Amino acid sequence: MQFLDQAKIYLKSGNGGNGCVSFRREKYVEFGGPDGGSGGKGGDIIFECCSNLNTLIDFRYKQHFKAKKGTDGSGKNCSGAKGSDMIIKVPVGTQIISDYDKKTVIKDLTIAGEKVIFLKGGKGGFGNTHFKNSIEQAPKKANPGLEGEEIWVWLRLKILADIGIVGLPNAGKSSLLSAITNAKPKIGSYPYTTLTPQLGIIKGDKQDIIISDIPGLIKDAHKGVGIGTRFLGHIERCKMLLHVIDAKSKNPIESYNSIQKELKEYGNELTKKKQIIIISKIDLINKKELAKILQNIKKFTNMPVYSCSSLKKIGLDKIIDYLLNIEIKDIKTNIKKDEKWLPENQ
Numbered sequence: 001m002q003f004l005d006q007a008k009i010y011l012k013s014g015n016g017g018n019g020c021v022s023f024r025r026e027k028y029v030e031f032g033g034p035d036g037g038s039g040g041k042g043g044d045i046i047f048e049c050c051s052n053l054n055t056l057i058d059f060r061y062k063q064h065f066k067a068k069k070g071t072d073g074s075g076k077n078c079s080g081a082k083g084s085d086m087i088i089k090v091p092v093g094t095q096i097i098s099d100y101d102k103k104t105v106i107k108d109l110t111i112a113g114e115k116v117i118f119l120k121g122g123k124g125g126f127g128n129t130h131f132k133n134s135i136e137q138a139p140k141k142a143n144p145g146l147e148g149e150e151i152w153v154w155l156r157l158k159i160l161a162d163i164g165i166v167g168l169p170n171a172g173k174s175s176l177l178s179a180i181t182n183a184k185p186k187i188g189s190y191p192y193t194t195l196t197p198q199l200g201i202i203k204g205d206k207q208d209i210i211i212s213d214i215p216g217l218i219k220d221a222h223k224g225v226g227i228g229t230r231f232l233g234h235i236e237r238c239k240m241l242l243h244v245i246d247a248k249s250k251n252p253i254e255s256y257n258s259i260q261k262e263l264k265e266y267g268n269e270l271t272k273k274k275q276i277i278i279i280s281k282i283d284l285i286n287k288k289e290l291a292k293i294l295q296n297i298k299k300f301t302n303m304p305v306y307s308c309s310s311l312k313k314i315g316l317d318k319i320i321d322y323l324l325n326i327e328i329k330d331i332k333t334n335i336k337k338d339e340k341w342l343p344e345n346q
Ligand SMILES: Nc1nc2c(ncn2[C@@H]2O[C@H](COP(=O)(O)OP(=O)(O)OP(=O)(O)O)[C@@H](O)[C@H]2O)c(=O)[nH]1
Pocket: 167, 168, 169, 170, 171, 172, 173, 174, 175, 176, 186, 187, 188, 189, 190, 191, 192, 193, 194, 195, 215, 216, 280, 281, 282, 283, 284, 308, 309, 310, 311, 312
């Protein structure tokens, strides 16, 4: 399935229906009086947050969303019908962002099933019956319906995963995701095999954990090098990070530091997230080499450090056990509203 995590769309709620000027006309009834009904309310623009969607790809093909106009009022005091609402389904984790400054988050849709009236339809105009009073017995006036509202907005999807996997390209992130979850991401012996975030789930007795793999980061990713840091947005909401370091990399400490630096440069408190370091591909090194890497890494960090081989299925159970025993739901995430996000540059 194709993945799209941002889209610009136009929204317009329905105009209200016009009120009607009409007089009762019946045989033998003189001065029947006004009987013009009011117009119906215009349809609303409603966003619905759906758990079965995980991309904004539908918005590549349709960008304009308009709710229906309310129908006009008519004689015999008939009110117009309400215009039908336009319901727009979006994945959980979709933010609606102002097109004006391209950063104000107008609405953050994070709860599956949540429905939000985003633009209200215009009110219907009153028919002439409404204007009848003791002085004015036969009013010839009616109101037009009020216009609906319109706006251009950006949708931005930030996947809601519990844990995000980060690391240099080719570090073995997708292999780890496929080894510990049900996901089947593409794995390749070349950098940038993963071009879009992939999700997988570890099912446990107490809790299920959603893990997201994102494209590899390289030095100066925060300046746009490689695939840049665009996908770091997807791990902003993660509770924890798995930082994968290739055991065969020339200098694991340097790999570790370069990723920490990119997380720091990106900001939004990514470095404050709980991290677990995972030394991958340990089937390619001997025990002595591994012991040396572990010893060196532990000098740099007091984060938990694990080692594994996704290919030979070594060390995976320990990692899964560790993750399933963390009270993931209790970990708080700090998400700042004003982010560095310029959709047109990406
Ligand atoms: N020997 C061995 N090779 C591994 C292991 N894990 C991954 N690899 C290999 O390393 C290469 C990269 O693996 P990926 O899982 O695609 O790495 P990635 O970090 O997702 O790479 P990008 O998506 O390109 O950033 C592939 O050729 C894998 O087969 C492992 O545990 N042992």
